[in-house]
Amino acid sequence: MARLELNNLHAEVADGDEKILEGVDLEVQSGEIHALMGPNGSGKSTTAKVIAGHPAYEITEGEVLLHLEENEFGDEVEIDEDQRTWDLLDLEPNERAALGIFLGFQYPAEIEGVTMTNFLRTALNAKIEEREELFEEEEGDEEEEDEGFETSPMEGDVDEGEVGVAEFQQILQEKMEQLDMDEKFAQRYLNAGFSGGEKKQNEVLQAAILEPSIAVLDEIDSGLDIDRLQDVSEGINALRDEQGTGILQITHYQRILDYVEPDHVHVMLDGQIAKSGGPELAEKLEDKGYDWVREDVYGTA
């Protein structure tokens, strides 16, 4: 069980002084679903990107902590007591990913020439390797020499502990079936020419394969038709139910929350969490918009 904790987080755009986050406090635990709602420009996406380590933002105050448990990554990696809490702001995006943070993008990049299979297996192995480095560094392990490609060079070599091509194919196939994705996806280039819905489905697929402790899903429901919304929602629920992932679901609409029922709902206004509550809060927002929150919190409309 992992816990992500944002304390008094302030952030601005790195090459300007536009303040975007002005003291965000938030906690998400494994197994929980949190919905983060709010009008455009309130800082929802920035919060997501800052958690994942996007270089466009400068953190001026506050902290982003990730607390892990002893056996967070299964029995094979035992985490020492002094390595159970990490300040994510000190870490590179890939290190955060290795610690179990996943960001589902609203607009995922399209990478031509890189097949889904190749990408996902590379990512999975990179994560395993990075994890080893993060947790075994102190034991003074010497860095392994890159000895070049020894087996299948196009796919990279298979080191001990890595997921091989055949093994990975099986994992991928299974997860794609769960998400009702066409098997042709495996050989398509990463997001290239994907429809909006396919991209979102792909984000959930990646989360399912990388098995994060905490997944931040940035408007994963935007641009989805009702069928696809249901598929994606099932995928998200499976993340929580089967892998115990904690979900921070950023959304504008109540719609997805009909399928992915949140434990907690937060309303963001002007770079802060203005109000938190249960699922009923989302319904109220759907009916009444955000102005009443503003009124409620600041006394102005």
Add this chain to the structure above:
Amino acid sequence: MSSEQDHLKDTDTEARFEFKKEQNAAVKSDKGLTEEVIRMISEDKDEPDWMLERRLRALEQYQNMPMPTDWPGMPDLSGLDVEEIVPYIRPDVDKREGVDDWTELPDEIKDTFDKLGIPEAEKNALSGVGAQYESEVVYQNMQEQWEEKGVIFMNMDRAVQEHPELVKEHFMTTCVPPSDNKFAALHGAVWSGGSFVYVPEGVTVEMPVQAYFRMNSEGMGQFEHTLIIAEEGSEVHYIEGCSAPKYGTHNLHSGGVEVFVGEDAHVQYSTVQNWSKNTYNLNTKRAIVESGGTMEWVSGSMGSKATMLYPCSILKGRGATDTHITIAFAGEGQDIDTGAKVYHNAPETSSTIESKSISKDGGRTNYRGLVHIADGAENSSTAVECDALMFDNESTSDTMPYMEIEESKVDVAHEATVGKIGDEDIFYLQSRGLDDDDAKKMIVAGFIEPITEELPIEYAVELNRLIELEMEGSLG
């Protein structure tokens, strides 16, 4: 002089070596490409008179042609002193045994070999354990395999001796005459080594024909000539050189490639080259394609200080087809000016050009292309696509597509994109667990994928590896 030449005729290797040493000094004092030098090369190769005459005519043309200076945005060739090349030619001719010593190679090249995992045999070839011998062996094996079908694959020097009629007809006559440009003329005068490929009518050579051992150690490898003749209905895939960096004591590579694609024949010419970074790489490569024939150019250009290379197809017969896939990579201090030329001289001809370039650390890439559709080449079509990828704001990339369309019933498409490696793309991959370097490598590997998928796997791997090494800056 004459006594020395007499000496040469009945000499053994050692004496020959001695002779060259003397000449080397003589040439140095007598700067410039001279008739004397050309005669020596020809004599050394024991060439027939007609080849010597061609060399001398090429030399004359070379001397009468000005250096190209008026191309917009052309690479700066001012650092290239052609006069200085001459003294360098001799040592290379001397070294039939190969480059003196592996240990004399610059570290960056040795490192590259190690990192690429180039086989020992090749290292030996480069280090001078009889590359010539080794390469003869390679040619020999190939010959045995195909000779029953009448396929010829041998060293170009040998082809002059053994297949004079074929060579006489095709060598720098109609395809790349020395008058084509100054460096073609230079090439015609000093060429040495290279490959000769002949595929008879209707024969398909299933395996790619690879000239893998043809490195510097073969002699004047930097002026190698490749002549491919594919008769009607035949099919062959020729892969030039190996992708290892070629190292020469001199800094000019001026190769010549001529391809004759017969009716309904199909030739693919692939090359992956990586030059040492003091090399001026100025080549002329051209194919003449008869009706129904298909020519495919696949090339990866790495290394060099400046490269000017525009493989050209002349679509001479009805329904001839051309495909160009090219990739260029320019790092610090490099100017890679490559592209393609296609002449549509007959109806229903088609061409596609796909050019990819990557620039980094202030390097420059330029796509320079010419598509000419002649009056009467109706129902022809061409599609040109240039994509440039830049790593940083210091690097530059230009696109200079020229289209000369003289026929109205044609289909012409051109598309160019220039982009910086996107921060968002990198962040996306990082957020999935790849570190910054691996993310960039993955993006670049994807970018060049259209090239690598055209190559046999070992070349694709080496190309990928080379680009990774370039990106790590470990080539210096």
